[in-house]
Amino acid sequence: MSIKVRYFASLKELLGRAEDMLEFDQALSVADVWVKATESTVMPDNTLAALNMEYVALDFVVSDGDEVAFFPPVTGGQYD
Amino acid sequence: MIKIVPVEFEPFSEVQAYQQQKHALRGQYGATNLFVGTMRDFNEGDSVKGMTLEHYPGMTEKQLELVVSEAEQQWALLDCLVIHRVGEVFPDDVLVLVAVWSVHRGDAFDASRFIMEALKSQVPFWKKELLEGNNRRWVAKNTDGYL
Numbered sequence: 706m707s708i709k710v711r712y713f714a715s716l717k718e719l720l721g722r723a724e725d726m727l728e729f730d731q732a733l734s735v736a737d738v739w740v741k742a743t744e745s746t747v748m749p750d751n752t753l754a755a756l757n758m759e760y761v762a763l764d765f766v767v768s769d770g771d772e773v774a775f776f777p778p779v780t781g782g783q784y785d
Numbered sequence: 786m787i788k789i790v791p792v793e794f795e796p797f798s799e800v801q802a803y804q805q806q807k808h809a810l811r812g813q814y815g816a817t818n819l820f821v822g823t824m825r826d827f828n829e830g831d832s833v834k835g836m837t838l839e840h841y842p843g844m845t846e847k848q849l850e851l852v853v854s855e856a857e858q859q860w861a862l863l864d865c866l867v868i869h870r871v872g873e874v875f876p877d878d879v880l881v882l883v884a885v886w887s888v889h890r891g892d893a894f895d896a897s898r899f900i901m902e903a904l905k906s907q908v909p910f911w912k913k914e915l916l917e918g919n920n921r922r923w924v925a926k927n928t929d930g931y932l
Binding site: 711713714715755758759760774776777778779780 | 839841843844847848905906907908909910911912913923924925926
């Protein structure tokens with residue numbers, strides 16, 4: 706099974722890449738995906754995760770073909 | 786309607802053009818509320834020369850649709866137009882437009898505020914500022930809209 710893992714904003718800079726393809730053969734949670742894809746990089750505080758473009762908790766289990774994304778809290782535009 | 790645009794846009798002509806082609810609105814709306822967000826040249830005590838607005842194509846639109854449909858469930862709205870800029874932006878550039886049409890003003894005022902606040906906390910946009918001296922920094926948090 707395989708999934709696409711994407712990183713945005715400061716996480717993309719931290720990891721030095723925008724995405725990974727991750728192969729796996731047993732059930733993985735979103736948190737497991739981070740550990741495997743980033744080779745155990747410490748996840749920054751307040752990191753958010755999305756599964757197929759919807760917010761998801763880190764303990765959610767992923768399926769073949771999913772797209773998982775990690776990113777920092779969203780900050781909108783500078784218009785406050 | 787929701788649009789994410791990588792180039793400058795003029796909010797008032799967008800509203801006018803949108804309204805003109807919406808024949809269903811004619812005679813129905815008593816209130817149009819517009820919020821236009823513009824980039825400042827300062828933030829947190831520093832001069833800001835420019836900014837990169839990053840987004841997550843696909844998810845950004847999906848979450849924005851969700852915010853607008855939540856607003857449509859809570860208030861009696863006739864129509865909404867949200868346009869958000871992405872990419873390289875500069876002070877005085879328009880970054881966001883939220884236009885809401887309703888029969889009565891209360892719904893238009895309240896729904897606009899809701900859409901803006903939800904947009905800032907739920908919709909994937911991230912901003913990286915270019916400061917005087919060419920340092921760059923990610924903006925880590927939003928304000929409450931008053932400070």
